[in-house]
Amino acid sequence: MINIRQNSYSNSQLMRGIQESSVAYILNHATIEQFDKNTIIVQQSEKHPFLHLILSGKVKTYRHSTEGKETIIRLLKPQETFMDAVIFMNTDTSPISAQSIEPTKTLKIPQKIIHEAISKDSILAHNLLQIIANHYGSSMLQVDAIHTQKPLDRVGFYLLSKYLEHIKLGGSSKSFSLQYTKQDIANQLGVAPETFSRSLAKLKQMGIEIQGTEIKLSSSESLCQFCDPTLTKKCIKSSKDDCKIKE
Structure with missing residues (x-):
């Protein structure tokens, strides 16, 4: 079994609550991979029958056109996964590329091992279904926003979603940091x-000031104007009378 700290994977949505035998089985067949900044981990249109769990660093997944234009699909941080949906597609090649944004370490798990593990562990199967469903929901909102929202509303909605994640982790109510470059977010x-x-x-x-990667708010409600029903469940203020969005 590979030598890896439990807290580097146990809180991930993939591994949370699964059987100890499943953890052992996965770790016995997985490898730890390390990548320098800007390393191509997965190349679009090439075979890559593995799922990756990010242990440290950050990764972007994207598609690129024949003209070389890049469209980012997801920006990922530690405890998140990529290639999770792809390993269940009936295809021999990957429809996406994945690249490290900074020095990154991943747990690389063979597709076959994931398939075998979920057949014996319903919690692992549920975790993967939830991950894929979340990605589907995020992609649907992303496509909808590109076609129906003005750029300012898209940026504001993105900042609000990251602010709510920050608050959930116990962060400051009037400042938070961007985890990715402005170019990648755009x-x-x-x-x-x-x-x-x-x-x-x-x-x-x-009243929303950006200084480098730091976002400073004049009020904890500065971003509320960009809220919609998809974010209210994540907001502790949604049950208050002055909430601007009601389900």
Whole structure:
């Protein structure tokens, strides 16, 4: 079995609550992979029958056109996975690429091992279904936003979603940090870099100031104007009378 700290994977949605025998089986067949910054981990249109659990670092998954244009699908941090949906597709090659954004370490698990493990562990199967369902929901919102929302609303919604994640972890109510570069965030939101910069300038007039990667709010409610029903369940203020969004 590979030598790995339990807290580097046990809180991940993939491994949470699964049988000890499943953990042992996965770790017995997995390998730890280390990647320098900007390393291609998975290449679109090539075989890659593995699931990756990020132990440290950050990864982006994306598709690229024949002209070389890149469209970011997901921006991922430790305890998150990639290739989770792909290993269940009836295809020999990957429809996406994956690249490290910074020095990254992953737990690389063979597709065959995942398939065998879920046949014996219903909790692991449920975890994977939940992960894939969450990705589907996020992708649906992403496509909808690109076609129906103005760039400012897309940027504001993104910042609010990250702010709520920050608050859930016990962070400050008036500041939080961006975990990814502005260029990558703009790409994921389908916004040109110059449009993203203009949106940030408009947000400053609303009491939302961006200093490097730090977001500073004049009020804990500064981003509420970008809320919608998909985020209310994540907000502790949603049950209050002055909440702007009611289900």
